[in-house]
Amino acid sequence: MKVTPRTLEEAQEAEALELLERRASRLREQGENTVEEAVHWIAEFPLGEERYALSLESLRAALPLKMVSPVPLSAPHVVGVLRFQGQVLAALSLASLLGGHGWRQDPAVLLVVDRGDGELCALDCEAIPRPTTLPMSAVEAARVRAEGAVMEVFTQDRQLIHLIDLKRLFSATRGTGARHAR
């Protein structure tokens, strides 16, 4: 049985309640029909002919590639050292770390990243990377498949992205001087 409001205020209140109820049921329906897919945020950039990416959460800063002091007698993948927020960081050649031979353009940017062990280092890059997302399920599947530090992940439009796992990359190169992480 529907209760008829007795006063204007009661009528307005009932109307507001009805409106809220309608909105709530609409949202409930949306929730049932569209499940938002979990995504993994990445910083994507070109390396040679291919597209590479780092997990966005590992990225601390993007700096112009300058004020880097070369370190004679260091390993081939070490470009030099630089000062970042009072710390001395190593600038490393990402192409060299990944076993590649170079970039299409001379790198102009340094990406300051967390190596996965709490320490920071800087990696060279052709340009400031583009933030974008990958489906989390695709990343997880690629992680299971991958043996090295680079995971091959396909975007929804079937583009191949090489997602770099920094923790694996640096544990593979630590102490061995190994340059081929893949």
Add this chain to the structure above:
Amino acid sequence: MPVDPMLQGLVAGFAVEAQEVVQKVTMDLLELEREGLETDALTRLYVRLGRHLHTLKGSAASLGMQDLSDIAHKLEDALAPLKANPQKMPRPVVDILLHGLDLFLLRAQAHADGRGDALPDPAAALAQLVADAPPPEEAAAMVAASGGLAAVAAPAPSAEPVSVPDALPESADAGWRVSSWQVTALMREVERLREVRLRVEERGRELERVAVLLAKQGLLAETAEARTALSGTARSLRTDGEETSDIVDALEDGLKAITTRPVRTILDPLQRMVRDLSRQLGKEARLSVVGSEVSLDRRLLEKLQGSLVHLLRNAVDHGLELPADRERAGKHHEGALTLRVEQQGNLLYLEASDDGAGIDVEVVRRLAEQRGVVTAEETARLNENQLRDLIFRSGFSTRTDVTDTSGRGVGLDAVRASVEALQGRIEVASTPGQGTRFMLTLPTDLGSSPVLVVRVLEQLVGLPMLAVEATQLARAESLRLGKRRAHLEYQGQLLSVVDLGARLGLRALAPPAEGQPLLIVQSGGKRVALVVDAVVGDRDLVIRPLPSEVRDVPAWQGAATLSRGELLLICRPDWLVTETVQVQVSAQRRALVVDDSLTARALHRAMLEAGGFTVHLAASGARALDRLQSDTYDVVICDLDMEEMDGIQLIAKLRERPETASLPVILVSAHDSSVARERGLKAGADGYLSKRECAAGRLLAEVLDVMSRRGSRA
């Protein structure tokens, strides 16, 4: 047992340190009491526990507190059977060990309070402790009530009530208790202020340059007011900068006085320890200390103390022979122990040596195998140095009997762990019949230190000023040039001449030119004459540790920030004075990479070095021409697009010179068009590669192809 009055001042510090160590031991014991720990975890815990007890024992003995040393030794005894076969620790054993630790701490505190001479003989308490350990609840209650064990261990407090005044009168000794991190944080701020000060100095110079530029524009009348204002500001900035410098120096000196103390404060007590220990073992020994006036961070000193105790006890126990044996070997009956301390920049060198029997590598090998430290198969693959290094392995000891001095297999591995925890390293050198030397290198990172800045080619390099004895210019009459190396006659000695550029792999080895700067660099008693291109000047700089990726490069000890924010690498003097085998560079193919991109240079270098080339780098065409004046190369890899002089212009210059007219040159460019390629080849390049082709790995093949076509040594 009363403590030597000379050492009393250090006992209070020991009591605090002992509390921290005991706390760690307690936590480990509680962990060991738990069920379900895996064997690896158990082993780790037992090893750590053993080290802590050994540290307590050694430190107490070094301060003359034999009663505490005895207690720690008893605790080690209780631990030994379990350590050999790691398993969950039975509760009664944990009770005994915890009781022993209570006893240790109570007596340590009594010593610190100056009540050590009133302490009862610990023997009875120890015997009771081992024989009849009460349950933990009872023990806790006893400790809490300050009765029970306390009554056994420490004298009863005075019956006199202690009156505490409402307000203590301020005296010269009054002070604050400040945690070390607060002081360290302040020091970091002072270090930052010093770097800011350098930048301010640079800004002042920039202002002065602007004023000069304005004057050069010829608009003298129009800019007169602006120039006067700029010059005035630059002058004020300079004066303010100088005042800031004084303040920074005063702040740093004040903080250093708080945070550091002379090394002798930990070395002096070791004299007594060496004397007592050698008497106990029927030996004779004298300890000499060199460099005890060096002041170091208190935290570092505290952490080093245990290691020094271990090293000296080992030297007396294992190193030195009995007096009669020494005399038979033609030595003085009294053994000589030497501790040498030297600080250079942000590195501390500490050397502990003895003139004893030395380390018998064969004995080390046999014992290491017997004790399961390594297998015979493994030792067969080790060289002499690696065999000697087995003494740093956990579980190794050359003593066949367990004494209270050594023989438990802890000690040197604990020393190494403690040095490595400080990011340092330890090495050992030994000559049979002549003695053994342990060398510790540790970073000391508080405050600034004087650095001499020099230049080699385009590279600026810092040298700790303490390592630089003198500077002079190369003169033919004082140089002795041999086929492979040069020597400098200096103060009646012939010093090896070391070219810093060649040593750093930046250029080929060449004798110094007339008038070229030579630095006399010394480290560890060795001296060399170091050739550089220019002496830039001295600076007070804060040397920071290098990141892990380059920390192991032996040439460098740290980096400091210069006025424009760029980093200066600081060279290790001990590396400079170390003899190296000169690489036979003449047999290798040599390439010069010319590129204004640092990363491109690094990548090309990596590629060519992997192909067996010796690679030198130049950041511009002009630098490349300079290099080609003094060095010869088999091939030049040159970037096409460079500022000032591009690749085409460089090739033109090279082709003009008879000595480089036929030198193979490969141009590298981001331009991938046939027009660009044609233009490059037409200009005289022997090869042309796009960056894309380099990225695809074509560089080395192209270099070899071009060299082969030119008839070089491909």
